Amino acid sequence: MSNLEMSTKHLLGIKYITKEDIDLIFQTADNFKEVINRPIKKVPSLRDITVANLFFENSTRTRISFELAEKRLSADTVNFSAASSSLKKGETLLDTVNNILSMKVDMIVMRHPAPGAHAFLSKHVDVNIINAGDGTHEHPTQALLDAFSMREKLGDLKGKKVVIVGDILHSRVALSNIFCLKKLGAEVMVCGPPTLIPKHIQELGVELSYNINEALEWCDIANVLRIQLERQNIKYIPSLREYSMYYGIRKSMLDNLKKDILIMHPGPINRGVELSSDVADSEQSIILDQVENGVAVRMAVLYLLAGKRNLAKN
Numbered sequence: 239m240s241n242l243e244m245s246t247k248h249l250l251g252i253k254y255i256t257k258e259d260i261d262l263i264f265q266t267a268d269n270f271k272e273v274i275n276r277p278i279k280k281v282p283s284l285r286d287i288t289v290a291n292l293f294f295e296n297s298t299r300t301r302i303s304f305e306l307a308e309k310r311l312s313a314d315t316v317n318f319s320a321a322s323s324s325l326k327k328g329e330t331l332l333d334t335v336n337n338i339l340s341m342k343v344d345m346i347v348m349r350h351p352a353p354g355a356h357a358f359l360s361k362h363v364d365v366n367i368i369n370a371g372d373g374t375h376e377h378p379t380q381a382l383l384d385a386f387s388m389r390e391k392l393g394d395l396k397g398k399k400v401v402i403v404g405d406i407l408h409s410r411v412a413l414s415n416i417f418c419l420k421k422l423g424a425e426v427m428v429c430g431p432p433t434l435i436p437k438h439i440q441e442l443g444v445e446l447s448y449n450i451n452e453a454l455e456w457c458d459i460a461n462v463l464r465i466q467l468e469r470q471n472i473k474y475i476p477s478l479r480e481y482s483m484y485y486g487i488r489k490s491m492l493d494n495l496k497k498d499i500l501i502m503h504p505g506p507i508n509r510g511v512e513l514s515s516d517v518a519d520s521e522q523s524i525i526l527d528q529v530e531n532g533v534a535v536r537m538a539v540l541y542l543l544a545g546k547r548n549l550a551k552n
């Protein structure tokens with residue numbers, strides 16, 4: 239049985255919310271998914287609420303998905319892009335945000351390269367903050383839409399086996415997925431080259447394999463990550479070609495399994511590196527379902543947190 243409201247005012251990370259919060263987000267997202275498949279996709283739930291989307295890092299899916307979610311809920315939206323802002327003139331994050339808030343903004347969706355930027359901000363401003371990715375730390379709405387998509391295909395995730403493959407070291411998607419899936423009772427494994435697996439990862443209660451075929455045999459679902467070359471200031475792998483030889487997933491590897499597993503990827507995909515095109519576009523791939531579900535899940539998060547708008551900070 240779920241609570242009727244979120245336990246927190248912000249979504250800073252999956253680490254800081256409860257299983258009941260996740261269940262509530264999923265139930266709410268189920269309803270919104272039904273709404274956005276109607277001919278009239280809009281509801282008035284966030285009318286008179288203004289949301290600022292602050293993106294200090296590049297994004298395609300998350301940014302468009304949040305903006306669509308806000309529009310479907312009838313919120314007013316403003317978009318900020320770091321590249322064309324006065325950050326270039328030396329303004330601090332807090333000054334930038336306080337200036338935006340003085341224009342009567344109610345909620346902030348933010349992507350920032352610094353881990354903890356959202357937690358810092360939440361201590362200094364009095365609006366709801368939703369983390370759309372903070373450096374290598376967390377990407378909570380990605381984990382929620384991933385788990386929602388798994389649940390849509392396989393039902394209750396308790397006991398389901400999920401392997402997260404690739405650059406675990408630099409991945410905020412990996413950490414948020416681990417927290418989310420463990421809270422939902424799934425079994426989680428990480429798989430990748432030793433240099434891209436954090437040293438103490440098993441303390442989070444996950445299994446570890448360096449062998450992709452063994453990991454694929456074990457799992458019901460493989461959530462495959464991108465190699466984040468932009469966050470690697472030293473060489474963690476000899477080359478993308480070698481990475482692809484040892485950890486890339488090809489159709490023949492799926493065909494050799496005794497079962498059909500689901501293939502997921504948060505995007506953007508490096509075709510031919512972590513997934514071959516025939517895997518990315520196969521019937522087993524639910525990559526575009528993930529993107530579709532992102533809008534309903536983000537509508538649910540915005541809607542539920544808007545309900546906590548006037549409560550004291552927590």
Ligand code: CP
Nearest residue numbers: 297298299300504505
């Ligand atoms: N999955 C994801 O965060 O994609 P974007 O970087 O395009 O937002």
